[in-house]
Amino acid sequence: MKKSVFCLILFSAAMALFAGCGEQQSSSLPESQSAAVGTSQAASETSGAEEQDSSSTPAVDDPFAAAAGYRTENAARYADYAAENPDLTTQQVVSYVNIGLDTPFYSGVETIADPDNLLVLCNKYHQLPNGYEPSDLVQISSANSNGGKTLYLRAEAAAAFEQLCAGAAADGYTILGQSGYRSYSYQEQLYNNYVARDGQATADTYSARPGFSEHQTGLAMDICNGTLSYTEFGQTAEYEWAKEHLHEYGFVLHYLPGTEQITGYMTEEWHIRYVGVETATRIHELGITLDEYCATYLE
Numbered sequence: 262m263k264k265s266v267f268c269l270i271l272f273s274a275a276m277a278l279f280a281g282c283g284e285q286q287s288s289s290l291p292e293s294q295s296a297a298v299g300t301s302q303a304a305s306e307t308s309g310a311e312e313q314d315s316s317s318t319p320a321v322d323d324p325f326a327a328a329a330g331y332r333t334e335n336a337a338r339y340a341d342y343a344a345e346n347p348d349l350t351t352q353q354v355v356s357y358v359n360i361g362l363d364t365p366f367y368s369g370v371e372t373i374a375d376p377d378n379l380l381v382l383c384n385k386y387h388q389l390p391n392g393y394e395p396s397d398l399v400q401i402s403s404a405n406s407n408g409g410k411t412l413y414l415r416a417e418a419a420a421a422f423e424q425l426c427a428g429a430a431a432d433g434y435t436i437l438g439q440s441g442y443r444s445y446s447y448q449e450q451l452y453n454n455y456v457a458r459d460g461q462a463t464a465d466t467y468s469a470r471p472g473f474s475e476h477q478t479g480l481a482m483d484i485c486n487g488t489l490s491y492t493e494f495g496q497t498a499e500y501e502w503a504k505e506h507l508h509e510y511g512f513v514l515h516y517l518p519g520t521e522q523i524t525g526y527m528t529e530e531w532h533i534r535y536v537g538v539e540t541a542t543r544i545h546e547l548g549i550t551l552d553e554y555c556a557t558y559l560e
């Protein structure tokens with residue numbers, strides 16, 4: 262009960278922010294974060310927002326113009342998508358269309374230009390370049406890996422993961438890594454096995470096609486509590502702890518319940534993604550997916 266009230270407050274706060282001042286939102290990105298965003302509009306810091314203002318000049322009656330992340334070139338798509346989805350808020354319409362959700366998953370796929378960016382978005386519209394492998398993978402300590410499995414993450418994410426495990430332990434909880442970095446070929450093998458077993462349509466709901474897996478970025482980890490299977494992590498006390506504290510270590514839960522239509526994947530309470538403390542905190546406060554965050558505030 263207490264939690265749902267808290268969530269409601271968070272949600273209302275996020276909506277109030279959205280409704281109020283879209284451009285101010287994007288221009289208030291921390292500088293360090295803006296600088297890290299290679300090709301995004303936010304990368305040009307505050308001047309980017311000003312430029313966007315003067316070049317956008319949306320029609321005065323465009324109900325989406327005040328939403329964060331508004332893009333003039335998408336105006337017609339916003340209107341069409343809103344007509345098909347009358348229950349969505351204007352902010353959701355803008356964010357979802359920017360993601361590409363008005364087109365089928367795996368359509369209009371773009372190759373990620375800067376896969377080493379810690380804020381890289383690897384989803385069903387953005388594919389890693391052929392043969393991509395992070396150059397700074399490091400092994401997670403075996404103490405923080407389930408069964409002592411050999412797991413890798415990129416250096417910054419690995420250090421943060423060790424701190425996350427230590428932080429959980431200090432509060433009396435156990436968080437262990439189950440699956441970290443996966444190469445293209447390993448993901449290809451996994452995906453093909455799932456397709457052979459369940460058919461492609463079903464496999465696509467829970468397994469990423471090779472080149473599209475966040476695990477290939479070296480920034481994602483599947484976690485468990487060492488007692489239950491990782492797929493049951495959502496039923497653990499550790500999950501409750503994680504929902505409140507992951508962002509303090511720079512991680513977000515990417516595939517939360519209720520976000521299936523946005524990410525294109527079924528709920529995975531066990532899948533966490535490193536984005537750094539600032540961004541993780543912002544995403545946590547906004548109560549949105551990484552996909553919405555990137556499509557609204559970074560691109």
Ligand SMILES: [Zn+2]
Pocket residue numbers: 476481482483529531532533
């Ligand atoms: Zn995962």
